Amino acid sequence: MIDYGxxxxxxxxFPSVENNAPDDAFSEVPYEKGFQLLYHMExxxxxxxxxxxIRGWIDEYKQQxxxxx
Numbered sequence: 001m002i003d004y005g006x007x008x009x010x011x012x013x014f015p016s017v018e019n020n021a022p023d024d025a026f027s028e029v030p031y032e033k034g035f036q037l038l039y040h041m042e043x044x045x046x047x048x049x050x051x052x053x054i055r056g057w058i059d060e061y062k063q064q065x066x067x068x069x
Contacts, residue, residue, distance in 0.1 A: 038050075
């Protein structure tokens with residue numbers, strides 16, 4: 001985060017890659033933020049419930065392409 005800056009587009013969970021090379025936006029920041037979000041959600045709902053939620057999400061979206069738009 002400090003390397004990119006807190007207000008930089010590339011420190012976002014969903015960095016915009018319009019008019020930029022997608023490889024330039026690759027960093028550990030989105031992965032770390034995503035992990036922290038999932039970990040926080042698990043702390044709220046409990047490990048067993050989180051496993052149920054994740055399995056349900058995977059079952060619903062299996063055999064589909066990932067899309068974040």
